[in-house]
Amino acid sequence: MIPFDQRSGRLWYDGKLVDWPEATLHVLTHGLHYASSVFEGVRIYGGEPFMLREHIARLRASARILDFDLEHADETLRLATLEVVAEAGITDGYVRMNAWRGSEVIQTAALKTSVHTSVAAWEIPAGYYAAEDALETGIALVTADYRRPSPQYAPVKSKAAGNYMIGTISKNQALRAGFDDALLLDDRGLIAESTGAHVFFTKDGTLHTPTTRCTIDGITRACVLGLAEQLGIPAEVGDLAPEFTAEADGAFVCGTACELLPVSRIDDHRYDLRGNLVIKQLIDGYRELVAGARKLELHHPWKQ
Ligand SMILES: Cc1ncc(COP(=O)(O)O)c(C=O)c1O
DSSP states (O other): OOGGGGOOOOEEEEEEEEEGGGGGOOOHHHHHOOOOEEEEEEEEEETEETTHHHHHHHHHHHHTTTTTTSOOOOOHHHHHHHHHHHHTOOOSSSEEEEEEEEEOOOOSEEETTTTTEEEEEEEEOTSSSSOOOHHOOOOEEEEEEEOOOOTTTTTTTSBBBGGHHHHHHHHHHHTTTOSSSEEEEEESSSEEEESSSEEEETTEEEEEESSSSSSOHHHHHHHHHHHHHHHHOEESSOOTTTTTHHHHEEEEEEEETTTEEEEETTTEEEOTTTTTTHHHHHHHHHHHHHHHHSOOEEEEEEEE
16 A cells, blocks of 8 residues: 555645645644644545535534634535545545644644644545455454543543544554454443444344443444434443443444444454344445435434
8 A cells, every 4th residue: 555645646735735745744733742633534435425514513523622723614624525535536435634733832732823624535445444354254352451531531522633542552452462453441441432433232132332421422323323213223322331242142333434344252252243133234224324325314413
């Protein structure tokens, strides 16, 4: 794979399209030094960014939580995304939006810095977010050493770069140990999420998922809960102790990038992926949704 800073094409940077290698920033940038940086990932299906308005709304909210405001209107960012996607001729791909504080100060306080924004998009090669056969084989999770912080200890509702530090360390450790991803508990020792996706369980035909007390409010998670309602699958949202992984008869993770992926194993507990109709129905439903073949009324904070 070509490194991201050496690709060709154009991306949107502070209001205009620039050649990909020219989209640079200075080493003395507040966003780099103090993690005053937020982002979004959006999937493109059939040339259409899925839930784009919702992702832009969350980007704006993430920035506000970190005490800065985006300099561009939602509609500007939406049109910028469409332009970038169309220019690159992407059919199935990914959009990455970032917003970060600029270089005016190198100190913690940053009351008056500039705010920069970029939107880039690229085609996703098969197997980039999960092995190509992961839908059949499932992914293996290992419980991470780090825990998701309590909402009192970190701006957990912001999709802030700084919140991903423990995700990167945990996922690296999981991969080195032969797993596909890590499962993070929260500050209370209850199940929180994986490093880049929310987690669901099935038990006797009912869906179970933790609350979003210490995670971002997931757009895919909201789709899954909406689909469950449409499909008549009972769903319970509440605290889940780690022991629940052994009580459940199935599990899956869900997020924009990985979509819905069955879990074959958490630590030493293995799930039988065959015949789990709840997971199959939801995966099929999500496919229909992203293809525009199913409509869904979403209940979540980013509803537009
Ligand atoms: C840490 C984390 N949790 C959950 C999710 C899933 O959120 P969404 O479905 O909105 O992509 C993501 C991906 O954005 C994530 O990075």
